[in-house]
Amino acid sequence: MTIISLLLLASLLPHLTFTARANVGIVNGREAKPHSRPYMVSVQFKEHHICGGFLVSDRFVMTAAHCRNNFPALTVVLGAHELQRKSENLVRIKVESYHQHPGYDAESLNNDLLLLKLEKNAQLNDNIKWISIPTEEGDIEAGSVCSVAGWGRLKTNGTASDCVMETNVMVMNNEKCESKWTKTAFSASLMMCVYGDGGSCEGDSGGPLICGDTAVGVSSFGDPDLCNSPELPEVYTKISAYLQWIKSLIGKVN
Known part of the structure; x- marks a missing residue:
């Protein structure tokens, strides 16, 4: 590794260690068809x-x-x-x-x-x-099948993906999400939760939650220790709010 690349890495390190809770690639996903998103x-x-x-x-x-x-x-x-x-x-x-x-x-x-x-x-x-975003405020019905995509890590503490990966997720009932995250962390009026076999991981933050042909959420945070945790579902900022x-x-x- 050259001195320049070492210096670059050193300059990046303080920035790249921000909280895992905040920086939730896609785990248990599949490679998206090139340019399909x-x-x-x-x-x-x-x-x-x-x-x-x-x-x-x-x-x-x-x-x-x-x-x-x-x-x-x-x-x-x-x-x-x-x-x-x-x-x-x-x-x-x-x-x-x-x-x-x-x-x-x-x-x-x-x-x-x-x-x-x-x-x-x-x-x-x-x-x-x-991509379109909602035109009016409202919740996506719990149980709706939506999708997420990104270039983030393929597993907890794993390597990032070079290709766009995608997976389907389901929208979680707000009350259930609130019971898992507590009212302190989860605001039903401003956020929404999803769960599934696959989900977001580090490097996918900021990516969209797509329901139909519309981006309805922005990947915000998840379990700090485990991508796609069964106990702490991934939370998305609710765009319609x-x-x-x-x-x-x-x-x-x-």
Whole structure:
């Protein structure tokens, strides 16, 4: 390893050790069909993947607020399936401005939502498209089958995936989730829970929870010691609770 790469690693370490509870690849998943999720975004620092995200307009990426984590400058990569393949037509765009929800609390992870305004509009094509978000507030019915995707770790403390992985999950009843996480950690009005054979892991934070053709949640936190824990379900920021704030920044909601 060169001195430069060692220095880079050393500079990354303080940033990459933020709480596991907050940074919930996909475990027990499958490789997604390349570019079948053209809204997926890799949020990066110095060309290292740190979080997922998704395109909600041609100028804005939605992700989790905890993904900012004091990084001085983030970039986003659009149109990727395999992050390491230089032959792919990856599009890297710098972030022009960061719009963290004003009520974000780094301790409780309440309002864990961040909009990234890109330096320029994304050029949409077959591999780069935005995804719709809810148009009105409301809960997704418990038991609904939805999906999650990302480039995160493939198992607890395992290696990250180079390809987009995906898995199906089920929406959990709010009361059941609250009983597992307690009212202190889980807010039914602002969050939602999912569970299943597979789920998110470190590096998937900020990625979308997709129900039908709509992104309804943003991956926020899970069990600090075990990805896809049967005891502590994964928690997602509920997008529909924030529509007024989102519209104030990006205009109309897709």
